[in-house]
Amino acid sequence: MHSECLFCKIIKGQIPAEKVYEDEMVFAFSDIKPAAPLHILIIPKEHIPSLAHVLPSQQQLLGHIQLVASKIAKLYPQTKNGFRLVANSGKDAGQTVFHLHYHLLAGRDFGWPPG
Numbered sequence: 001m002h003s004e005c006l007f008c009k010i011i012k013g014q015i016p017a018e019k020v021y022e023d024e025m026v027f028a029f030s031d032i033k034p035a036a037p038l039h040i041l042i043i044p045k046e047h048i049p050s051l052a053h054v055l056p057s058q059q060q061l062l063g064h065i066q067l068v069a070s071k072i073a074k075l076y077p078q079t080k081n082g083f084r085l086v087a088n089s090g091k092d093a094g095q096t097v098f099h100l101h102y103h104l105l106a107g108r109d110f111g112w113p114p115g
Contacts, residue, residue, distance in 0.1 A: 002047050007099035011045050021072055025064050028072055028104075037107025038078040042069055048100040051089040069104050078107035086114075 002008050009015045010029065017029035020040050031039040044061055048054060054062060066085075073079040083106035088095040 002099075005047055005099050006097050007041075007043050007101060008047055011043070020075075021068060023068070025061055026068050028068065031103070035103070036078075036084075036105040036110075038076050038083070038105065040072060040104040041101050042072070042104060043099060043101040049098045050095055050100055051087050054100070065102060069102060072104060073106065076106065082106070084110050084114075 006015065010017045011027050019027070019029050021028040021042075024045070026042055026044055028040055028042040031041050042065055044065065046058075046061065048058065069085050073083050083104060086103040086105065087100065088103075
């Protein structure tokens, strides 16, 4: 964990968040600036700056995040017609907090292509 990282502080309980899910590997909470009717952030408890920094040894963690996203999505009626899972990697992709995180979005039409 990094002492200055916003998401590390949320994981440690130093900053309040509306927790949706937690286990030994991940923490999920509602986004404070939702981009959709349902907007949940899923973050690993291990500090990883972005998807570009993931190591082969973290493959199990990444798979676990995908399973957690599916599990969380099943809890919400907004996902009945689908949901989007997004990981922005780097400043040019729109990443603003440099701790790997996934946006679980649902409840509206997202169109294609994104961005």
